[in-house]
Amino acid sequence: MANGLHVAVVGATGAVGQQMLKTLEERQFPVGQLTLLSSARSAGKTLQFNGKEVVIQEATPDSFKGVDIALFSAGGSISKALAPEAVKRGAIVVDNTSAFRMDENVPLVVPEVNEEDLKAHNGIIANPNCSTIQMVAALEPLRQSYGLKKVLVSTYQAVSGAGAAAINELKEQSQAILDEKEFTPEILPVGSDKKHYQIAFNAIPQIDKFQDNGFTFEEMKMINETKKIMHMPELQVAATCVRLPVVTGHSESVYIELEQSGVTVQEVKQLLAQAPGIVLQDDPENQVYPMPADCVGKRDVFVGRIRKDLDNDKGFHMWIVSDNLLKGAAWNSVQIAESLIKLGIVK
């Protein structure tokens, strides 16, 4: 690694891909060579990295020759097709799609929670769903100290999780409504689903498609991924996922039940104030609490509104906010890459 690593970014032009490049720069990640990959449509375009222009190439199996780490964020079908090809050619893949997350041979990693799982990788490492990452990062210190029995989460999710087109839709719709003009929803809640609804000045209780059990895939991702990351198949988890007219920054209203009784709010606050990757913002008297508008561009997970349930001594409520494009996606992926170096898995 004397001359740095050969890093490939697949889906470089997307909302997350752009944040990956920015994060690699900000973290001064040891990039010796950078390969930017995309669909044929974006090939030939250029992007800036560390002050130099890099030409985007069409992603093919042979694009990964000589690549040390490939960061994938170009949709599940691209990952399914090309991640195994990248591995065959010697790359370690950090995949930001849902393609491999529940594969038992694939570690699903939030470094603050289960960095050690990286050691068991078989070439592909999955980056969890954005709303899962920020929640488990905040809950892990509590699980370690007091045990965790139950998690009930209601999300307040930003449109950037649905991509750049969804951001445009929110902005254009907002302007149309302010101007009292007509508009036709075309993207949200789910581009590929049958119906599309107004997102501006509205709240849509659907993210991703519905499963037969009435939960959406997004909700089931939060449930199943949380259990896998925390190695707690027995953990009780439920989620209601809601899309909001917010550009970036997911918020979560979380209720948890600890195993241990007698824990105080002060103890929970102290624990989270010292936890890696967590910023405690919890001072009700001075109206200090996390908000999506404040978290944009920051890599941390912000936690506030911590209070004990009035009926259950083991129950706590809290409000967890993070930039869904950073800790929820690009930063967690780059952080996994940093852990791979730290653990000596990539040399």
Add this chain to the structure above:
Amino acid sequence: MANGLHVAVVGATGAVGQQMLKTLEERQFPVGQLTLLSSARSAGKTLQFNGKEVVIQEATPDSFKGVDIALFSAGGSISKALAPEAVKRGAIVVDNTSAFRMDENVPLVVPEVNEEDLKAHNGIIANPNCSTIQMVAALEPLRQSYGLKKVLVSTYQAVSGAGAAAINELKEQSQAILDEKEFTPEILPVGSDKKHYQIAFNAIPQIDKFQDNGFTFEEMKMINETKKIMHMPELQVAATCVRLPVVTGHSESVYIELEQSGVTVQEVKQLLAQAPGIVLQDDPENQVYPMPADCVGKRDVFVGRIRKDLDNDKGFHMWIVSDNLLKGAAWNSVQIAESLIKLGIVK
């Protein structure tokens, strides 16, 4: 009542007051004489009612002479000062503020839930908090059939609950952000609190001021009012209340635990489909669920996303939406007035 009732509306020019007049018209409420009252500032202005102009008068104790029913929605301090004066002069007061809600001598009424409590009135009847009303209306049929043990709610509340100035702030801020111009938050989350935050494209986890226990007053209203309306001091209730960039329409992500086990989702749906004041909107396959943008101007409470908890046979999740200015305020007040006639309390 041959010639109709003498109705007074206190706070006629406010966001809720205007909806009260509209609802009285739509319901063809038997108004024989209408007295519109406000602060000195608005006195002399006129409003339309049933096609006629009515001049607004400054509210004083003697304004209530001869009034049968007085609908108050002009803030807690006005209600505290003038509601007892109205009662002294023979009026029955339906008060939409929080001034008397937890007074044990004052019935707190949602007609679908506890209409009978009106019989024990002492002149003043309290209209519950907007977010409480829609929740208890939806949960009461379940309580009656299966028993209710626990309620955990996370709200998604519209700015119109904070008045007309908050609506303007949301619209002006949204335009400023779309135009990339500077702006200064001045009203939300709480006009009289120390700090004000951006509401456009954001989510603020504070509605009303904070209490010493870390919960906001809005959250404690939901907790205490729910217990009082349902006559269940032992009910376990917790709330997290969040303000969103939505003009009108409160949404609620609600988790409940029933007393009875073995209840199916289908049974819950059937019960709610037949319940008074409730509209079931729950067809995931066809992406049918309630949303605030669809509920505006409607008097019903809309319920969807009903599903059984994956870990607890007695646990259910649901999504409850209603127009906070109508069922949450103006309509529930007029509905109470209709019940007063129906029960023969006002003749």
